[in-house]
Amino acid sequence: MANPISKSLLSVLIALFLISSTLAISDVPFIVAHKKASLKRLKSGAERVSVSVNIYNQGSSTAYDVSLTDDSWSKDVFDVVNGNVSKSWERLDAGGILSHTYELEAKVQGMFYGAPAVISFRIPTKAALQVAYSTPILPLDILAEKPAENKVELAKRLLAKYGSQISVISIVVLFVYLLTSPSKSGATKGSKKRR
Known part of the structure; x- marks a missing residue:
């Protein structure tokens, strides 16, 4: 009779061990980033691109030394007029959000396909920097000829x-x-x- 009880106890202990190891593994930051761009035509005929990047920590621990780099905007095509295409923060707590916006002015007409922004962060339990990518933006038709709407x-x-x-x-x-x-x-x- 002691034999079935010890087997049940052993299986319960193994199950608890597996559950606790799964929870320990998931105790890391999980970074999700959304990048959005919109065009705004100025009266002077120039066009500006407003870019916003929201970084979410969906994990269960804090991410440290968070940095955003968005090098997809070629200097031959765009000038930065407000803000910077990169930004750093000390930390992003679990469940937290960081937001960054900047504005560019287009110099060249044509279709532009932007790449995702790169977010790097540090986890105290790992020596190497961790990397996440934002969503890409939809193609932008820069300085497109738009007929006057009757x-x-x-x-x-x-x-x-x-x-x-x-x-x-x-x-x-x-x-x-x-x-x-x-x-x-x-x-x-x-x-x-x-x-």
């Missing part, structure tokens, strides 16, 4: 696409208005009867 053509396209929905909504709104507003002839008849 307002009448835009209204025709919107009416063709959403005309039936606009008609239905207008009829429903008119119906609700007629039901909820008091009729003027009924209001005057009622006031005459009260006198």
Whole structure:
């Protein structure tokens, strides 16, 4: 009878050991980074690119000596006008977020395909720097020739696409208005009867 109990106890101890070793392994930072870029046309005809990089620590421990480097912006094509394409922080706690933004001005027309930003960080239990990459950005059509939008053509396209929905909504709104507003002839008849 002692034999089945000792086997059960041994299997429980092995299971606890495996679970604790799994939890110990997962006690590291897990860095996720999202890079986003948007174009803004200036009145002077120039175009600016606003870039933001958000770095998240989804792990269960702190990342130290966190640095962001985004060298995908060629100096022949872009000038940095606000901020820097690299940034460093002392630490990123578990569950924390770091954000960095900068602005570039485009010098050359054409399609631009940006590479992911590189995030390096240190874990106290490992000697080597750890590296993570941000999401890449969607292709940017820099200084693209955009035809002037004719307002009448835009209204025709919107009416063709959403005309039936606009008609239905207008009829429903008119119906609700007629039901909820008091009729003027009924209001005057009622006031005459009260006198």
